[in-house]
Amino acid sequence: MKKVEIFKEGKFKDGSMTRLLVHESPYMKVINFNIKAGQMLPLHSHDIEGEVSIAVLSGSGEFLGKDGLTLPAEVGDVLVCAISEPHGVMAKSDLRIMATIAPPI
Amino acid sequence: MKKVEIFKEGKFKDGSMTRLLVHESPYMKVINFNIKAGQMLPLHSHDIEGEVSIAVLSGSGEFLGKDGLTLPAEVGDVLVCAISEPHGVMAKSDLRIMATIAPPI
Numbered sequence: 001m002k003k004v005e006i007f008k009e010g011k012f013k014d015g016s017m018t019r020l021l022v023h024e025s026p027y028m029k030v031i032n033f034n035i036k037a038g039q040m041l042p043l044h045s046h047d048i049e050g051e052v053s054i055a056v057l058s059g060s061g062e063f064l065g066k067d068g069l070t071l072p073a074e075v076g077d078v079l080v081c082a083i084s085e086p087h088g089v090m091a092k093s094d095l096r097i098m099a100t101i102a103p104p105i
Numbered sequence: 106m107k108k109v110e111i112f113k114e115g116k117f118k119d120g121s122m123t124r125l126l127v128h129e130s131p132y133m134k135v136i137n138f139n140i141k142a143g144q145m146l147p148l149h150s151h152d153i154e155g156e157v158s159i160a161v162l163s164g165s166g167e168f169l170g171k172d173g174l175t176l177p178a179e180v181g182d183v184l185v186c187a188i189s190e191p192h193g194v195m196a197k198s199d200l201r202i203m204a205t206i207a208p209p210i
Contacts, residue, residue, distance in 0.1 A: 001170050001190055007181035023185045027156045028133070028207040030183065051132045055160060055203055057181050065106050076112030076162050076201065078135065080128045085106055096181065098160055102133040102207035 006057060010034040012094055017041060022098065029104035035061070035091040043088035052087065052101045054079045059095030064088035073097075111162060115139040117199055122146060127203070134209035140166070140196040148193035157192065157206045159184045164200030169193035178202075 002023070010020045010032045017039050022030040033041055043064050054063065055078045063071040063079045066086040071079070073089060081087050083105070089097055107128070115125045115137045122144050127135035138146055148169050159168065160183045168176040168184045171191040176184070178194060186192050188210070194202055 001174075001184065001186040001192065003168065003176050004183045004185075005179070005181060006183060007179070010181075022183055023156075023158065025156055028158065028205065030158055030185070051130055053128065053133065053135055053205065055162070057160070057162065063108065069106075071108050074110070074112070076110060076115075078109045078111060078127055078203065079106065080109075080135070081106040087106065098183065100133065100158065100205050100207075102205075 006032045006096060010096060012036045024104060029101040031099045033097050033099065035089060035095045037091050037093050040090040041088050043086045045086045046083045046105060048083055050083045050101060050103050051080060052083050052099055054089065055098045057096040057098055059091060059093045061089055061091040061095045064090060111137045111201060115201060117141045129209060134206040136204045138202050138204065140194060140200040142196050142198050145195040146193050148191045150191045151188045151210060153188055155188045155206060155208050156185060157188050157204055159194065160203045162201040162203055164196060164198045166194055166196040166200045169195060
């Protein structure tokens with residue numbers, strides 16, 4: 001049993017988002033991204049099996065999908081998609097998200 | 106790609122916590138628990154392989170572990186443990202958590 005305090009350990013940075021590895025095991029990979037207003041986790045995908053969930057912990061922005069799709073990303077919103085499907089996040093205000101990948105990449 | 110708005114769809118209820126199934130697939134199961142102040146997700150475990158992560162989305166409480174262990178559960182805190190290890194959550198104020206189980210039960 002372990003606990004990670006994302007709001008204390010995850011830092012915002014000018015220039016680019018930051019990435020905090022919360023957990024990695026044979027079962028899942030959990031990553032916290034801290035994305036300042038105006039920064040983004042660019043649209044990307046991986047041609048492998050599995051899914052990713054992205055939960056918004058604080059701040060406001062947009063989830064990004066293929067063909068220019070955007071969906072509001074507010075606190076408590078969770079996006080789930082195949083890892084092979086293009087996904088990304090854009091921050092309107094300083095945004096903390098938690099991504100869970102299973103099986104882990 | 107699908108989005109679930111936990112803060113809109115997850116409801117608090119007198120008498121007992123509520124459970125919103127966010128996602129279920131061969132890769133992971135994602136459940137939102139909405140636990141009113143004073144309610145709890147009792148200490149429990151399952152004798153199977155895999156891990157569970159529990160992220161606090163809003164509110165304040167305590168994570169519960171074996172032998173009376175308690176750890177503060179604040180927004181942005183994430184607990185990770187084996188599904189076979191006793192775990193639970195107690196709400197001090199109305200608490201929204203997201204549990205991710207991989208592989209799914």
